[in-house]
Amino acid sequence: MTSVEGHRRPPTAQQFVLEELRRAITTGRLRPGDPIRQEALAEEFDVSRVPLREALKTLEGEGLVTYKAHRGYCVQRLSLDDLREVCLIRELLEAEAVRRAVERLTDAGLAAAERAQAEVERAAAAGEVLEMAEANRRFHMTIFEWSELPRLVRLIRTLWDSTDAYRSLYYGEEPNRQRVIEEHRATLDLLRRRDAEAVVAVLAAHRAHAVTAIETQLAPGTVG
Amino acid sequence: MTSVEGHRRPPTAQQFVLEELRRAITTGRLRPGDPIRQEALAEEFDVSRVPLREALKTLEGEGLVTYKAHRGYCVQRLSLDDLREVCLIRELLEAEAVRRAVERLTDAGLAAAERAQAEVERAAAAGEVLEMAEANRRFHMTIFEWSELPRLVRLIRTLWDSTDAYRSLYYGEEPNRQRVIEEHRATLDLLRRRDAEAVVAVLAAHRAHAVTAIETQLAPGTVG
DNA sequence: CTCCTGTATTTTGGATCCAATATTGATAAT
DNA sequence: ATTATCAATATTGGATCCAAAATACAGGAG
Secondary structure (H helix, E strand, O other): OOOOOOOOOOOOHHHHHHHHHHHHHHOOOOOOOOEOOHHHHHHHHOOOHHHHHHHHHHHHHHOOEEEEOOOEEEEOOOOHHHHHHHHHHHHHHHHHHHHHHHHOOOHHHHHHHHHHHHHHHHHHHHOOHHHHHHHHHHHHHHHHHOOOOHHHHHHHHHHHHHOHHHHHHHHOOHHHHHHHHHHHHHHHHHHHOOOHHHHHHHHHHHHHHHHHHHHHHHOOOOOO | OOOOOOOOOOOOHHHHHHHHHHHHHHOOOOOOOOEOOHHHHHHHHOOOHHHHHHHHHHHHHHOOEEEEOOOEEEEOOOOHHHHHHHHHHHHHHHHHHHHHHHHOOOHHHHHHHHHHHHHHHHHHHHOOHHHHHHHHHHHHHHHHHOOOOHHHHHHHHHHHHHOHHHHHHHHOOHHHHHHHHHHHHHHHHHHHOOOHHHHHHHHHHHHHHHHHHHHHHHOOOOOO
16 A cells, blocks of 8 residues: 555645645634735645635635735634524525435435444544544435535535534534434434434434534633 | 726736626626636636636636536536526525514615615616616625625525526516516515515515526427 | 557646735824 | 824735646557
8 A cells, every 4th residue: 555644635736735724724723813824824835825825715715714805815703603603504404405315315325324324433432533523424415415406515515614613622522422423323213214304303403402512612611 | 087987897817807707607608518728718818827717716616617626617507407406595595584684674774775676776777787687686685684694695695696697597588677676676565564474485486487487498499 | 440558739737936915114294 | 292104024916937637649559
């Protein structure tokens, strides 16, 4: 094996930089509100400013950074209000995706979701938080994709991207990871019974719980 | 007056190119499926390929063009299925935006919408189709913005952008223009009475009509 | 005649350099 | 002392040039 070091480097510098920028933002290395100094960042990633700027344009489209002409990019402030808003929008879109998905559900599709779930549980047991988050994402996207509404899925994916920062926060807690596994099992069960509304309810409950968890985690001393 | 020729040129080349590209796509000058030859386009717009590529990245984020590494950009095929899907998503998002908007509706807000509507009617009477489409957009966005959900409004705006091509088709027909004016008046009336669900219904009916109109316009000889 | 292969050409990706704009700081006038 | 103005600096925007990849094409083997 020559280059199987976890992540193989993307075929273009802009895609590489895009991943790195996402990581930098989600891990808090670049903090919300920070202006983005292109020269410094480009040097750090060892690329020129051109691919960096193209990656930033992509992130601008996703709402992770803001842009003003001649003043450059800033990391978008992700307030709790933003998080709540994203969850509200996800609620609307994912509910529709699930309803459509259940109508088109096949055995092969279910098997794919079960494989993703197996990977989630494996990663959880092994304590691989990052892998678990990734498999979790695959689990959900697999379901959404059954809807056969590619634009809808694309939007949902973008919304997930835009709150990656908070997601890693959530998955950092062991009880939350356990909870996710339970919810996935319940979801699979309800899917087998073609009960779309119940699945929608589970997903909604999950989002609500995640928001609450993050709220308390972020504002721990508001009462004391 | 020095540069009041309708549109003043944007402060950056990428924004200028972005507008031009949008226009080229909506007017059919660049047709769906067409690969985008950067060199040729850049020369046509009299800029280098750098700002062109940044504009394309923005359009990629909006779903108007697709991108593959080392193979470049293509104008997204906007099938009728795509149009229907965008309308479905708009239905979900705009309904929520309207419900929130009605809860927060102020007199000043209503006045702004009425001004936009006045401009719509003026442009319609003057036969200025492009101006009418623009005022129409302002009318709706004004309402959506009362929701105070900036990300939601942003998404809706992007969805509107992605179907601009079809919109100009719709507004090209006089009866459609007349219909829009009626619907706006009804909408304003219902807003004054704070009847969110009725507004949602009007908007849904409008979208349904637009889709049907475009379907018949695009496939005129399917029966004969 | 078909298919594979190697090469030429086209097209995209990226680096460097220069221009334009914004920001900062210093100086002077009120 | 405060504010306005102008110069110096930092930062972004864009053009050109070169590298890398993909595509098209020609030639030869089967």
